[in-house]
Protein backbone atom coordinates (compact mmCIF):
# COMPACT_ATOMS: atom_id res chain seq x y z
CA UNK A 85 0.00 0.00 0.00
CA UNK A 86 1.34 3.42 -0.88
CA UNK A 87 1.83 5.43 2.27
CA UNK A 88 0.48 8.72 0.90
CA UNK A 89 -1.08 9.74 4.16
CA UNK A 90 -0.61 8.78 7.75
CA UNK A 91 -4.20 8.02 8.58
CA UNK A 92 -5.23 7.01 12.03
CA UNK A 93 -7.98 8.07 14.36
CA UNK A 94 -8.41 10.16 17.45
CA UNK A 95 -5.75 12.79 16.90
CA UNK A 96 -6.07 15.85 14.75
CA UNK A 97 -2.40 16.40 13.98
CA UNK A 98 -2.12 12.79 12.87
CA UNK A 99 -5.23 13.10 10.72
CA UNK A 100 -3.79 16.15 8.99
CA UNK A 101 -0.56 14.50 7.91
CA UNK A 102 -0.36 14.36 4.13
CA UNK A 103 2.41 14.87 1.63
CA UNK A 104 3.03 18.39 0.38
CA UNK A 105 1.05 20.37 2.96
CA UNK A 106 1.86 21.81 6.37
CA UNK A 107 -0.35 19.88 8.86
CA UNK A 108 -0.73 22.90 11.16
CA UNK A 109 -1.86 25.06 8.23
CA UNK A 110 -4.32 22.34 7.11
CA UNK A 111 -5.89 22.19 10.55
CA UNK A 112 -6.08 25.97 10.83
CA UNK A 113 -7.71 26.26 7.43
CA UNK A 114 -10.40 23.77 8.45
CA UNK A 115 -10.86 25.38 11.87
CA UNK A 116 -11.17 28.86 10.41
CA UNK A 117 -13.67 27.74 7.76
CA UNK A 118 -15.90 26.09 10.34
CA UNK A 119 -15.54 28.99 12.78
CA UNK A 120 -16.81 31.46 10.18
CA UNK A 121 -19.47 29.24 8.60
CA UNK A 122 -21.03 28.52 12.00
CA UNK A 123 -20.49 31.95 13.50
CA UNK A 124 -23.07 32.91 16.13
CA UNK A 125 -24.28 36.55 16.25
CA UNK A 126 -22.53 37.05 19.59
CA UNK A 127 -19.33 35.19 18.72
CA UNK A 128 -17.49 38.25 17.46
CA UNK A 129 -17.70 41.93 18.22
CA UNK A 130 -14.47 42.91 16.51
CA UNK A 131 -12.80 41.81 13.29
CA UNK A 132 -9.63 42.53 11.36
CA UNK A 133 -9.72 43.38 7.67
CA UNK A 134 -9.39 39.76 6.56
CA UNK A 135 -12.01 38.40 8.93
CA UNK A 136 -14.54 41.19 8.34
CA UNK A 137 -14.51 40.18 4.68
CA UNK A 138 -14.64 36.50 5.57
CA UNK A 139 -17.72 37.20 7.73
CA UNK A 140 -19.29 39.17 4.86
CA UNK A 141 -18.84 36.32 2.40
CA UNK A 142 -19.12 33.14 4.47
CA UNK A 143 -20.86 33.63 7.85
CA UNK A 144 -24.61 32.93 8.21
CA UNK A 145 -26.41 36.09 7.01
CA UNK A 146 -28.21 36.79 10.30
CA UNK A 147 -25.00 36.45 12.32
CA UNK A 148 -23.06 38.65 9.90
CA UNK A 149 -25.70 41.38 10.05
CA UNK A 150 -25.82 41.35 13.88
CA UNK A 151 -22.04 41.41 14.17
CA UNK A 152 -21.68 44.30 11.74
CA UNK A 153 -24.47 46.24 13.49
CA UNK A 154 -22.66 45.86 16.82
CA UNK A 155 -19.39 46.95 15.23
CA UNK A 156 -21.07 49.96 13.62
CA UNK A 157 -22.54 51.11 16.92
CA UNK A 158 -19.28 50.76 18.81
CA UNK A 159 -17.27 52.59 16.17
CA UNK A 160 -19.87 55.22 15.26
CA UNK A 161 -17.85 57.83 17.12
CA UNK A 162 -15.25 57.57 14.38
CA UNK A 163 -12.85 55.24 16.20
CA UNK A 164 -11.07 52.68 14.11
CA UNK A 165 -10.25 49.20 15.36
CA UNK A 166 -6.75 48.37 16.36
CA UNK A 167 -7.29 45.26 14.33
CA UNK A 168 -4.11 43.43 15.26
CA UNK A 169 -5.11 43.37 18.90
CA UNK A 170 -8.86 43.25 18.72
CA UNK A 171 -10.05 40.69 16.20
CA UNK A 172 -11.99 37.97 18.04
CA UNK A 173 -11.52 35.48 15.23
CA UNK A 174 -7.76 36.01 15.13
CA UNK A 175 -7.79 35.36 18.88
CA UNK A 176 -9.69 32.05 18.54
CA UNK A 177 -7.47 30.93 15.68
CA UNK A 178 -4.31 31.74 17.61
CA UNK A 179 -5.53 29.64 20.56
CA UNK A 180 -6.25 26.76 18.23
CA UNK A 181 -2.86 27.18 16.57
CA UNK A 182 -1.00 27.01 19.89
CA UNK A 183 -2.91 23.85 20.89
CA UNK A 184 -2.10 22.17 17.56
CA UNK A 185 1.58 23.14 17.78
CA UNK A 186 1.77 21.63 21.28
CA UNK A 187 0.08 18.49 20.05
CA UNK A 188 2.64 18.26 17.24
CA UNK A 189 5.49 18.62 19.74
CA UNK A 190 4.05 15.75 21.81
CA UNK A 191 3.59 13.55 18.76
CA UNK A 192 7.26 14.04 17.83
CA UNK A 193 8.06 11.92 20.90
CA UNK A 194 6.52 8.94 19.11
CA UNK A 195 9.06 7.34 16.79
CA UNK A 196 6.63 6.59 13.98
CA UNK A 197 5.36 10.15 13.74
CA UNK A 198 8.86 11.65 13.73
CA UNK A 199 9.98 9.09 11.16
CA UNK A 200 7.07 9.86 8.84
CA UNK A 201 7.71 13.61 9.16
CA UNK A 202 11.39 13.16 8.42
CA UNK A 203 10.72 11.13 5.27
CA UNK A 204 7.54 12.66 3.86
CA UNK A 205 6.52 15.67 5.93
CA UNK A 206 6.03 19.29 4.92
CA UNK A 207 6.05 22.34 7.18
CA UNK A 208 5.58 25.96 6.23
CA UNK A 209 8.32 28.37 7.26
CA UNK A 210 6.25 29.96 9.97
CA UNK A 211 5.13 26.78 11.72
CA UNK A 212 8.50 25.13 11.21
CA UNK A 213 10.18 28.05 12.98
CA UNK A 214 7.57 28.06 15.75
CA UNK A 215 8.03 24.32 16.31
CA UNK A 216 11.81 24.56 16.33
CA UNK A 217 11.66 26.84 19.34
CA UNK A 218 9.44 24.33 21.18
CA UNK A 219 11.26 21.01 20.73
CA UNK A 220 14.49 19.26 21.79
CA UNK A 221 17.65 19.32 19.65
CA UNK A 222 16.99 16.03 17.85
CA UNK A 223 13.45 17.05 16.89
CA UNK A 224 14.70 20.52 15.88
CA UNK A 225 17.15 18.78 13.52
CA UNK A 226 14.29 16.77 11.96
CA UNK A 227 12.14 19.89 11.60
CA UNK A 228 15.00 21.80 9.94
CA UNK A 229 15.39 18.89 7.50
CA UNK A 230 11.64 18.87 6.77
CA UNK A 231 11.67 22.62 6.09
CA UNK A 232 14.68 22.33 3.81
CA UNK A 233 13.17 19.50 1.77
CA UNK A 234 9.80 21.33 1.61
CA UNK A 235 11.64 24.32 0.20
CA UNK A 236 13.58 22.29 -2.35
CA UNK A 237 10.48 20.45 -3.56
CA UNK A 238 8.58 23.69 -3.87
CA UNK A 239 11.39 25.35 -5.80
CA UNK A 240 11.49 22.47 -8.26
CA UNK A 241 7.71 22.53 -8.77
CA UNK A 242 7.65 26.31 -9.15
CA UNK A 243 10.45 26.25 -11.71
CA UNK A 244 8.61 23.72 -13.82
CA UNK A 245 5.33 25.64 -13.41
CA UNK A 246 7.05 28.91 -14.39
CA UNK A 247 8.51 27.27 -17.51
CA UNK A 248 5.06 25.99 -18.53
CA UNK A 249 3.45 29.37 -17.75
CA UNK A 250 5.99 31.13 -20.00
CA UNK A 251 4.84 29.01 -22.88
CA UNK A 252 1.19 29.78 -22.15
CA UNK A 253 0.19 26.77 -20.01
CA UNK A 254 -1.98 27.34 -16.96
CA UNK A 255 -2.34 23.81 -15.61
CA UNK A 256 -0.97 23.07 -12.15
CA UNK A 257 -1.74 26.47 -10.61
CA UNK A 258 -2.36 24.77 -7.24
CA UNK A 259 1.38 25.05 -6.73
CA UNK A 260 0.99 28.82 -6.28
CA UNK A 261 -1.27 28.27 -3.27
CA UNK A 262 1.26 25.82 -1.86
CA UNK A 263 3.99 28.41 -2.35
CA UNK A 264 1.98 31.11 -0.57
CA UNK A 265 1.26 28.75 2.31
CA UNK A 266 4.90 27.75 2.61
CA UNK A 267 6.06 31.38 2.62
CA UNK A 268 3.46 33.04 4.86
CA UNK A 269 1.36 30.16 6.34
CA UNK A 270 -2.38 29.71 5.84
CA UNK A 271 -4.33 32.87 4.97
CA UNK A 272 -5.92 34.79 7.82
CA UNK A 273 -3.20 34.04 10.39
CA UNK A 274 -1.85 37.02 12.23
CA UNK A 275 1.56 37.16 13.81
Ligand SMILES: [Zn+2]
Pocket residue numbers: 106107108109110207208209210211212269270
Ligand atom coordinates in the same frame (compact mmCIF):
# COMPACT_ATOMS: atom_id res chain seq x y z
ZN1 LIG B 1 1.95 26.00 8.46
Ligand SMILES: [Zn+2]
Pocket residue numbers: 131132133134135171172173174175
Ligand atom coordinates in the same frame (compact mmCIF):
# COMPACT_ATOMS: atom_id res chain seq x y z
ZN1 LIG C 1 -8.80 38.51 12.34
